[in-house]
Amino acid sequence: MAKRPFPLSKVYGLLEPGPVVLLTTVHKGKANVMAMSWHMMLEFEPPRVACIVSSRNFSFDALKATRQCVINIPTAELAAKVVSCGNSSGRRVEKFKAFGLTPVSASLVGAPLIAECYASLECRVIDARMVSRYNLFVLEVLKAWIDPSCKAPRTLHHRGRGVFMVAGETIKLRSKMK
Amino acid sequence: MAKRPFPLSKVYGLLEPGPVVLLTTVHKGKANVMAMSWHMMLEFEPPRVACIVSSRNFSFDALKATRQCVINIPTAELAAKVVSCGNSSGRRVEKFKAFGLTPVSASLVGAPLIAECYASLECRVIDARMVSRYNLFVLEVLKAWIDPSCKAPRTLHHRGRGVFMVAGETIKLRSKMK
Numbered sequence: 001m002a003k004r005p006f007p008l009s010k011v012y013g014l015l016e017p018g019p020v021v022l023l024t025t026v027h028k029g030k031a032n033v034m035a036m037s038w039h040m041m042l043e044f045e046p047p048r049v050a051c052i053v054s055s056r057n058f059s060f061d062a063l064k065a066t067r068q069c070v071i072n073i074p075t076a077e078l079a080a081k082v083v084s085c086g087n088s089s090g091r092r093v094e095k096f097k098a099f100g101l102t103p104v105s106a107s108l109v110g111a112p113l114i115a116e117c118y119a120s121l122e123c124r125v126i127d128a129r130m131v132s133r134y135n136l137f138v139l140e141v142l143k144a145w146i147d148p149s150c151k152a153p154r155t156l157h158h159r160g161r162g163v164f165m166v167a168g169e170t171i172k173l174r175s176k177m178k
Numbered sequence: 179m180a181k182r183p184f185p186l187s188k189v190y191g192l193l194e195p196g197p198v199v200l201l202t203t204v205h206k207g208k209a210n211v212m213a214m215s216w217h218m219m220l221e222f223e224p225p226r227v228a229c230i231v232s233s234r235n236f237s238f239d240a241l242k243a244t245r246q247c248v249i250n251i252p253t254a255e256l257a258a259k260v261v262s263c264g265n266s267s268g269r270r271v272e273k274f275k276a277f278g279l280t281p282v283s284a285s286l287v288g289a290p291l292i293a294e295c296y297a298s299l300e301c302r303v304i305d306a307r308m309v310s311r312y313n314l315f316v317l318e319v320l321k322a323w324i325d326p327s328c329k330a331p332r333t334l335h336h337r338g339r340g341v342f343m344v345a346g347e348t349i350k351l352r353s354k355m356k
Contacts, residue, residue: 017337018195018197035355051218134228157196
């Protein structure tokens with residue numbers, strides 16, 4: 001997918017629906033991918049995101065040391081690869097190669113975008129004070145990319161134990177909400 | 179809907195997919211409801227949830243003062259009421275009455291369950307240290323209720339400005355993930 005820059009002011013609309021994302025990091029020359037569902041918006045603009053990366057995850061040390069990552073949003077076509085990422089550890093598996101994911105250089109961070117994902121958000125850690133208590137990182141999105149041809153992304157939403165809800169129809173209501 | 183107790187160990191599966199929820203509070207004899215999308219799981223068991231309640235929201239003072247709330251999960255049939263809750267403030271509107279929502283007494287907290295929602299989670303605030311910086315409350319779910327007849331809930335997922343994705347099909351993949 002050819003991605004184009006996406007306005008930072010619209011990023012919340014990508015994450016607020018709650019999709020599973022693929023978090024990429026790079027540390028000591030080793031890129032890694034983890035599946036992540038525990039994230040939420042913290043601020044509209046600049047877009048800030050809170051996420052939980054367990055200290056048991058291989059990505060934890062990379063995120064803590066480099067303070068950089070990319071949040072990539074996959075669609076249903078990638079479901080098997082998402083589960084493969086979730087079922088394995090970067091300690092033992094070179095996931096990009098093992099699962100056929102294509103790393104693309106980011107513009108502002110060291111971690112790679114994933115070509116196969118329809119959207120990618122380059123992020124840096126702006127607050128690590130809640131890491132020791134909750135494994136909670138506060139990220140700021142520095143640059144956003146999207147595949148403009150993907151109008152109604154069939155995102156994946158994890159219900160637990162490998163059961164995913166796939167994004168269905170869209171409805172529009174008159175709203176003053178942002 | 180007649181709700182039954184739901185195991186706390188399974189609560190994450192209700193919130194992890196990222197549905198819009200209706201947060202209820204009660205303060206100084208006044209019950210209120212707000213629409214909320216900025217929430218995430220923090221811990222499996224006991225289930226802990228982080229959420230953002232803006233200090234501009236009427237619910238903020240109630241949550242801060244009482245340290246109790248209920249997270250109610252609506253389905254698509256309630257979309258118009260969800261938007262009505264989001265478009266109005268408890269300062270001016272008695273939302274339960276105005277929007278035809280039915281309050282039901284909770285078992286462990288003062289805030290009411292919403293009868294029309296398929297699931298309700300009674301919560302208390304266990305950490306308010308991130309409120310001043312991020313309006314972030316850490317909740318612990320004390321008691322969970324679900325309508326057992328609602329097998330594939332058509333939850334609402336906000337994309338911004340009144341556009342909602344409605345939960346679609348469910349897929350199951352072989353996974354070691356929780």
